[in-house]
Amino acid sequence: MKAIVINEYGSADKLKEETLPIPTLEDNQVLMELHATSINPIDWKLREGALKEGLPFEFPIILGWDAAGVVAKTGKNVSNFKEGDRVFARPATTRNGTYAEFTAVEEDLLAKIPDNIPFEEAAAVPLAGLTAWQCLVDFGGIKKGDKVLIHAGSGGVGSYAIQFAKHFGAYVATTASGKNESFVKELGADQFINYKDTDFTEVLEDFDIVVDTIGGEVQEKSFQVLKEGGKLVSIVQQPNEKLAKEKNIKAESIWLRENGEQLEEIAQLLESGEVVSKVGQTFPLTEEGVKEAHKLSETHHARGKIVINIR
Numbered sequence: 001m002k003a004i005v006i007n008e009y010g011s012a013d014k015l016k017e018e019t020l021p022i023p024t025l026e027d028n029q030v031l032m033e034l035h036a037t038s039i040n041p042i043d044w045k046l047r048e049g050a051l052k053e054g055l056p057f058e059f060p061i062i063l064g065w066d067a068a069g070v071v072a073k074t075g076k077n078v079s080n081f082k083e084g085d086r087v088f089a090r091p092a093t094t095r096n097g098t099y100a101e102f103t104a105v106e107e108d109l110l111a112k113i114p115d116n117i118p119f120e121e122a123a124a125v126p127l128a129g130l131t132a133w134q135c136l137v138d139f140g141g142i143k144k145g146d147k148v149l150i151h152a153g154s155g156g157v158g159s160y161a162i163q164f165a166k167h168f169g170a171y172v173a174t175t176a177s178g179k180n181e182s183f184v185k186e187l188g189a190d191q192f193i194n195y196k197d198t199d200f201t202e203v204l205e206d207f208d209i210v211v212d213t214i215g216g217e218v219q220e221k222s223f224q225v226l227k228e229g230g231k232l233v234s235i236v237q238q239p240n241e242k243l244a245k246e247k248n249i250k251a252e253s254i255w256l257r258e259n260g261e262q263l264e265e266i267a268q269l270l271e272s273g274e275v276v277s278k279v280g281q282t283f284p285l286t287e288e289g290v291k292e293a294h295k296l297s298e299t300h301h302a303r304g305k306i307v308i309n310i311r
Contacts, residue, residue, distance in 0.1 A: 004286075
């Protein structure tokens with residue numbers, strides 16, 4: 001099968017096209033014939049070597065942890081999926097990722113793609129969508145009437161977080177650049193803050209939940225807009241424990257957990273149209289295509305998700 005791999009850590013130029021064997025199946029797995037995948041920051045952070053201590057994989061490494069495609073084969077213990085099913089997943093984090101024509105995925109990580117959702121839109125969902133869901137639902141315990149601040153609302157995680165927060169009946173404020181104001185408002189944001197010319201701490205107060213996708217100074221300042229007993233969840237770095245204790249804030253950094261059941265819940269929202277996948281740009285599964293996709297993702301200025309079309 002065709003795959004885009006790295007054989008050493010470094011820049012996007014380390015991405016190479018190779019021919020590799022089709023994965024062998026374990027009894028609890030399905031073989032997915034991939035139609036699309038998408039780019040996430042974990043992809044290029046791992047490519048650069050920033051995650052090698054936590055994820056010490058042997059080379060070659062196939063990056064990519066979003067999968068959308070068709071079941072090509074099932075392991076003998078698989079009972080809920082059959083050949084030909086349209087499925088998507090956030091596969092387990094192994095060195096055999098999804099920049100490839102086939103991948104093997106555990107049955108409990110899969111969900112069926114609604115008939116009205118194309119593969120490209122499905123591929124955009126798993127990693128970013130599950131991250132947003134776990135920030136708001138699992139950690140945040142979001143409920144109707146909550147005030148939620150979502151940083152970088154035009155990005156992958158942010159765009160789903162806005163929609164999920166609105167689904168649960170929250171008031172949503174989000175930061176983004178001026179060019180993305182209409183984009184985040186279309187997603188449902190109630191209040192837009194242009195981070196380039198407005199300090200969000202001067203216009204927001206008494207929020208229940210902050211979803212931090214940026215870290216650094218933005219994360220530190222986010223404590224100022226939370227009410228006592230509020231919650232700050234970060235996907236980039238562990239929040240300041242001293243600040244959290246001073247304001248009685250529940251603050252944590254979370255690492256995504258793969259979860260087919262939650263993905264099924266998200267699939268129902270996609271099917272109904274309550275949540276939409278915003279695909280910003282697409283690239284082909286070629287050495288040059290994936291390099292360009294990585295470079296775009298590294299700018300931190302992509303709108304929506306960056307998708308790789310495989311077939």
